[in-house]
Amino acid sequence: MDSPNEGLPDGRRAKVSPITRNALLVSSSALPVIEAIVRSIGSKVVVKREMRRTARPKVIAGLVFTETVMSRRVLGLSLRALRALPRRHLTTDAAPVQETRDVISMDHLLRAVRLRADPAFNTVIPMRTPESWADAVLHQSDAVAPTSGSASQIQQPMQRNMHDSYCEFVLPFGSNPKLLEQYTNVHGGIRTGMLMEHLDSLAGSISYKHMLGPTVESLGKIQDRGFYIVTASVDRLDMLAQLDPKRDLRLSGQVIYTGRSSMEVAVKMETLKDGAEETVLLGRFSMVCRDASTHQARVVHPLIISTPEERALYSMGEDLKQRRQSQALRALSRVPPSSTEAAVLHGYYLQHGQEESKDVDRVWMGDTCLEKTMLMFPQERNVHQKIFGGYLMRLAYELGFSNSSLFMRGGHVRFLSLDGIAFRQPVPIGSILRLTSHVLHSTQSAEFPLIVHVGVTANVVDVQTGEERTTNEFRFTWCRDEEPALVPQRKVVPRTYKGAVSRIFRLVFVDKKQRRCCGWRGSVR
Structure with a gap:
């Protein structure tokens, strides 16, 4: 018989009840949420009782519960149901199946x-x-220098x-x-x-x-x-x-x-x-x-x-x-690629990246560049008189959508996810903003004949020196639903080290994304 602990990470082993091999000891306070999750995935829930006195913390599907009451409930779960429960991993990267379960569980919770x-x-x-903008500027000029005894520093949290x-x-x-x-x-x-x-x-x-x-x-x-x-x-x-x-x-x-x-x-x-x-x-x-x-x-x-x-x-x-x-801490901007990542990238270069390659579907990453330059007006400001982050998200999304549409060469482009935004610095009112987008990776899956990952970088340009300062970075994923025969399969290949580093990031991410995307349809309705 398979062990009910099979598939659980080290340090997250659940204790097996003596009543049944496929059972977990669950605190009475934790039972409602686990029952709700199990019902949502269509598994049968069997509730039994067992008397046991304990005050030790229990790990149930990766969540720590401290039991202080005498009454215990045993939740009888099949091995299939156990594997379907959401598990919390304190790891640096989440597995694709785990991330899918996290999303489904979060929706119910x-x-x-x-x-x-x-x-x-x-x-x-x-x-x-x-x-008004005039009043906002006036209040900024009248701002009082901070003091150690300001009211904002002595208020206590509640x-x-x-x-x-x-x-x-x-x-x-x-x-x-x-x-x-x-x-x-x-x-x-x-x-x-x-x-x-x-x-x-x-x-x-x-x-x-x-x-x-x-x-x-x-x-x-x-x-x-x-x-x-x-x-x-x-x-x-x-x-x-x-x-x-x-x-x-x-x-x-x-x-x-x-x-x-x-x-x-x-x-x-x-x-x-x-x-x-x-x-x-x-x-x-x-x-x-x-x-x-x-x-x-x-x-x-x-x-x-x-x-x-x-x-x-x-x-x-x-x-x-x-x-x-x-x-x-492990970002490629701080640490070099691992030997495995470097080997994967080198293999891809040997296959697609050489100048004399006969690969007609190859597209140099630098050739996918699309830019937009704008002046930032006060109408798009936030509460602390900087450019509203949501406005920057919309600008980046629309530029990324345009780039993915051009790369896919027409047709209906569907948004799958925003994979991350880093707000490094605020964008001042009156500054010149330059948005630059590149197609970082293209692939396909059984469900989507073409998936495109696009990165957008927002830079504030110094008018006097021409120097640029990065304020935001965006990562998006789009797809097309047409049959594979109707979609040109084009491969993005980096030409520079910077492009190669960007591609490594997408290669690490893309397999997770493909399996995660396949889990969305029909998962949350």
């Missing part, structure tokens, strides 16, 4: 936590107080419930044709870039709601509240299903994890029709709180974890933060 939120405050979204930060708003596309017209793209669908702009704004409002409380509707002046919040990064935005312009769209989210000065925010989009809900997108934002006077890290309010669902979400947020930090 967010829905459970949403039900605890007070409906009276669900649509309360802290917004920026209207202020605990917040996870559902206190829940926010939602609905775009009534199905019932408001005039609104739909403002979001319609050339194919009759919905402009995804505009929705990304809303999601970034929503993540900021959720963070402010966590800091200010569930009843606050206006942010007020930054000098009065003593802090401001910025988007540090976007971990992922995964499109789980295609958008339906005939249905209303609900955008929602909440804080799922807090560090000392950072917050992990989960957001989602759902289509609504006749009482039915379908999740079409899930994403994670990393937000950072800064002191208004010193611009240093500001302590955020910690979360109160009161249910198994909240504990599971908190663990996911913590793992996301640790994984992101680990990946940053």
